[in-house]
Amino acid sequence: MEVTMAKPILLVDDDPQMRDALKEAIQRLGHGTVVAENGQDALTKLGNTPFAMVVTDMQMPKMDGLSFLKELRKRVGKLPVLVITGFGTVENAVEVMKEGATDYLMKPFSFDKLTRKVHSIMEGLTGSREIVSTNARMIRILQIASEISTSDTTVLIYGESGTGKELIARHIHRHSNRKDKPFVAVNCAAIPDNLMESELFGHEKGSFTGATDRKIGKFELANDGTILLDEIGEMSMGLQAKLLRVLQEKEIDRVGGRHTIPINIRVLATTNRDLYKESTEGNFREDLYYRLSVFPIHVPPLRERADDIIPLSEHFIKKFSALLNKELKGLTKESAEFLEAKQWRGNIRELENVIHRAVLLSKGEFITIDDFMCDTDTPIVAVDNSAKGIKEMEKDLILKTLKDVNGNKTKAAKILGVSVRTIRNKLNEYGKFFPDP
């Protein structure tokens, strides 16, 4: 998928100043560029190089944008094209969309807007693994993440729930020398403690009741690659000691096994807890904390990078429109303002869910404020009608239990006999947020 990223973007404009400006803006996004002065010039260049997409002006001498677009569609069917149209020429914009432009940008436009459009078109090409951000702090974090990818440093990625920690972990693996080797994620919150050791390190046949076969653990599966210890803060103290040993000795013992097995592994971990604080309070081993946080990365909450709200929303609108077979073009001004004003305690995951519901509800070309109305109070959850009764009861039970224990998810999970992870997932699904007490 990343192959498309490597292809340059073709920029077509007769105005040299405009060309330079476009070039600079797009290169800043990390894409290569090739420039052409008019349609004819562009067609010649198209013959020689595969491009990721085209950005073209409309009014140009020799061959105007519209004839260029028609010709281009004949030659390369699917290439995405962003058309820049003159101020106030709405008919023009409609016409270019009919001729197969992917999107248009009306003059005058801010570079921010251009960047977003190009970005979202490229996104459509590269799938949902891409990390969307126009926030300076976030971009810096991603740069750092890319830079440390190639080393074998242990990285602790921490931040609130739903901020994109797992996405960053995957990003690090994809940019590492281990990218063709396995990436194995273990959710430390989802697996009951008594099964966790065998999940991580495997077991030999007959090593305990129920061990009817040999099992290869996640560490062995991830050998030569990367292991992600997701939600490491949920790991029991006993297992933390074992994990520390593995990290120090670089070898594992299968449960009931007689030999140690050497492993070569890159360890990444995530947490939404303050592990340092937990370690000072005796809830997390201090030595393990230092071992894991060789390189800590803090992922800021969405409310501290509000400039990402709209680009992310557009990204999710694209994603869910494609998924739900809708032809949504974006947000109305009011709906954008609504999203920008919200607090987003559930961060990007919450935003993603809100957009998902809005895309489901929307009837027009743009998401309007009405499409969010269900999110101002109790959000609706897409449920199968026949299951609605049970779902509703489950929701009531979870919310009531949480209230009873003052929002303490660990306690609620214990009472209900489910994992903390399940509680979190359910809360995300309901669009509810309970701050950790």
Ligand SMILES: Nc1ncnc2c1ncn2[C@@H]1O[C@H](COP(=O)(O)OP(=O)(O)OP(=O)(O)O)[C@@H](O)[C@H]1O
């Ligand atoms: N910058 C981003 N661009 C695009 N999608 C994003 C971005 N950040 C997060 N997402 C999406 O938001 C969702 C939550 O991200 P992720 O699972 O990585 O977060 P997390 O911090 O691990 O959350 P949790 O604590 O709930 O496990 C995912 O669907 C992910 O694809």
Ligand SMILES: [Mg+2]
């Ligand atoms: Mg996660």
